[in-house]
Amino acid sequence: MLKIQEIREIIKLIDQSSIEKFSYEVDGAKLELKKGNGQKASTIVETAPSIQQEIPAVPVPKIEEVIALQQEKPADLAAVQIEDPNLIKITSPMVGTFYSASSPDVPAYVQKGDSVKPEAIVCIVEAMKLFNEIEAEVSGEIVEILVKDGQLVEYGQPLFLVRAN
Structure with a gap:
């Protein structure tokens, strides 16, 4: 099963690329990413052949935001x-x-x-x-x-x- 951080990284890479559709299957779990018309990628996770769940894309903070948060401590x-x-x-x-x-x-x-x-x-x-x-x-x-x-x-x-x- 994919870890949430791995899914986030895949979403980030697909979002930054020109790829419109991406599918990946491992251990009975299927990850399918689709994007189009400048919208953020969305994720469809299939845990069993008959169950599908749509998960919205997770925004990844920019490095400048992370640095700013650390400086506020x-x-x-x-x-x-x-x-x-x-x-x-x-x-x-x-x-x-x-x-x-x-x-x-x-x-x-x-x-x-x-x-x-x-x-x-x-x-x-x-x-x-x-x-x-x-x-x-x-x-x-x-x-x-x-x-x-x-x-x-x-x-x-x-x-x-x-x-x-």
Whole structure:
């Protein structure tokens, strides 16, 4: 089965080329791209012989947009505050979107000043529609929350600073 990133790359390549129609089949899954009249490519994925699903083309950000987003990031608070040897960083185990609560209408898992235990859930990182609960893995007090709700996070990016007990 094709991964979403592979499909995005194929869409990008077809969109930039003069090819009007593209078909690819692997492991029973069929990918068919068609474009015409200056419109973006659309994707038809067939997972079984009788089921077809149309997926709109995924816009790929331009390199200038990615650079601009990276320049907007505030200075890394962890680098400034990590002087205290009792402060431990809770980092993101994956690339995804940070959520402080399980849904918008419930309180955040943790707030500044809260005590946590190793098995306590501190946030959710969503990656490809999978919501991954992140545990503290340390006992202590939340000193700082380094990211905002809904913010994209990178692998290894500090999310919280915890003062260990």
